Amino acid sequence: MKHKIIYIFVCLGWVQYSNGQTLETYLAEAEKNSSEILAEQLQYESALEKVNEVGSLPNTQLGIGVFAQAVETRVGPQRARFSASQQIPWFGMLGAKKEQAKLLAVAKESEIEFLRRQLRLNVKVAYYNLYSLQQKHRITQQHIAILDTYEKLALNELENNRTDMVDVLHIKMKKNTLQQQFQEISEDMQSKKVQFNLLLNRPIANEVLLLDSLQIQEASWFTNKETIENNPKLQQLNAQEIALQQSELVAKKEGNPTFGFGLDYVLVAERSGISLPDNGKDIIMPMVTVSIPIFNNKHIAKQKQLQLQQEAIVQTRTTVKNQLLIAYEQAKNKLKNAAESIKTQNENIAQANQAKEVILAAYQTGTMDFEQLLSLDELALNFELQKVNDINTSLTNSAILEFLIAK
Numbered sequence: 001m002k003h004k005i006i007y008i009f010v011c012l013g014w015v016q017y018s019n020g021q022t023l024e025t026y027l028a029e030a031e032k033n034s035s036e037i038l039a040e041q042l043q044y045e046s047a048l049e050k051v052n053e054v055g056s057l058p059n060t061q062l063g064i065g066v067f068a069q070a071v072e073t074r075v076g077p078q079r080a081r082f083s084a085s086q087q088i089p090w091f092g093m094l095g096a097k098k099e100q101a102k103l104l105a106v107a108k109e110s111e112i113e114f115l116r117r118q119l120r121l122n123v124k125v126a127y128y129n130l131y132s133l134q135q136k137h138r139i140t141q142q143h144i145a146i147l148d149t150y151e152k153l154a155l156n157e158l159e160n161n162r163t164d165m166v167d168v169l170h171i172k173m174k175k176n177t178l179q180q181q182f183q184e185i186s187e188d189m190q191s192k193k194v195q196f197n198l199l200l201n202r203p204i205a206n207e208v209l210l211l212d213s214l215q216i217q218e219a220s221w222f223t224n225k226e227t228i229e230n231n232p233k234l235q236q237l238n239a240q241e242i243a244l245q246q247s248e249l250v251a252k253k254e255g256n257p258t259f260g261f262g263l264d265y266v267l268v269a270e271r272s273g274i275s276l277p278d279n280g281k282d283i284i285m286p287m288v289t290v291s292i293p294i295f296n297n298k299h300i301a302k303q304k305q306l307q308l309q310q311e312a313i314v315q316t317r318t319t320v321k322n323q324l325l326i327a328y329e330q331a332k333n334k335l336k337n338a339a340e341s342i343k344t345q346n347e348n349i350a351q352a353n354q355a356k357e358v359i360l361a362a363y364q365t366g367t368m369d370f371e372q373l374l375s376l377d378e379l380a381l382n383f384e385l386q387k388v389n390d391i392n393t394s395l396t397n398s399a400i401l402e403f404l405i406a407k
Contacts, residue, residue, distance in 0.1 A: 022211065023127050026200060030123045031116060033201035040112045047105035054097035061085045061262075076268045076280045085262030085287065093253045100250055103243035110236035117232060117403050124399040126196045127210070132392040133189045134210050139384045140182045146377060147175040154370055167370040174374055178381075216391060217398040218339065227405045228324050237317040241310055248306040255299035260289035328404050331397040338394040345387035352380035 031037065063083040070077035151171045157163040193208045228234070263286050270280030293299065356376050359369060 030200045044108045051101040058087045076271045080267040082265040088259045090256035100246040107239035114232035121403040128395040135388045241313045251302045258291040262287040331400040335397045338390045341390040348383040
């Protein structure tokens with residue numbers, strides 16, 4: 001009987017499978033299907049087109065006018081006037097505006113990278129939650145099978161008058177509780193799979209395949225927190241600050257004069273009944289204009305606004321960096337604590353199994369202490385479930401650290 005029970009425990013132990021789908025595959029699919037990233041990518045491409053827009057000269061002004069009453073001149077009456085003019089901004093203005101648009105596009109690019117990292121983090125956390133539920137599902141199922149074995153042993157003992165019905169009923173109640181937990185975990189898994197598919201922007205009925213074992217990273221792998229400067233949120237703020245500096249330069253140049261070049265062509269009819277030199281000769285009049293911003297207060301005010309915005313960006317960057325560093329310290333601490341807890345749970349599980357083996361070994365020479373056996377099995381179950389929670393904590397906080405400091 002002892003060997004039979006031990007064989008059952010071995011068959012119900014941790015088993016590693018090769019089926020499942022890697023997390024990287026789901027991450028690639030999520031990025032490919034993300035409508036949010038696609039929308040930001042289109043806005044980025046639109047920002048790049050803005051460079052060509054601001055780098056172009058203003059529209060050429062063309063005009064035509066017909067005199068309602070002919071204006072008589074010495075050489076004949078004026079019939080119509082044609083004009084063309086072109087405004088030219090101050091030297092370097094177009095180049096400054098193009099650089100400003102490029103820097104704004106760079107800031108948008110950093111925003112896309114941040115969204116990509118955020119999506120990867122969300123997918124990882126969702127995958128790890130599903131993985132944890134899968135492990136709890138398997139562990140609970142194993143312990144239900146163990147209770148089935150205990151129930152058969154208890155019924156056998158009851159037939160031989162070596163125990164009473166209370167032990168049998170106690171085992172049944174424990175098994176009913178576990179079956180309820182098993183059902184709740186199953187339903188939770190189905191709900192989480194639907195959420196996972198929605199996160200990947202694919203049909204909710206798609207199957208989600210999970211690996212049966214995942215590698216846990218150690219806290220020592222995330223020691224270089226200086227690379228937090230590479231976080232796209234900080235890079236975005238840096239790009240925005242540089243763009244504001246360029247905008248300030250543009251505002252200064254807008255306070256300079258602008259030039260205009262044009263040409264007027266007046267159509268003149270010949271005077272009849274008289275002979276004059278240049279009779280009916282058309283008029284050609286080149287023009288140069290200068291727009292002088294005498295009232296320059298609006299440009300000065302705009303420069304002040306941009307300077308204040310730069311100062312705000314500096315303060316915001318300090319706040320964001322501190323928040324990222326706080327998140328880094330919290331995640332690293334949780335990762336260390338989870339690693340220690342996993343070691344403790346492994347020891348507790350081993351000791352609980354040893355204690356159960358002692359009770360089962362004593363069964364050969366005496367009666368089975370079902371109450372103590374059930375207590376030990378419940379302890380082992382709690383230790384195994386806590387270990388799953390610790391593994392989930394470790395995996396999740398590793399993903400958070402990668403989100404914070406990955407290059």
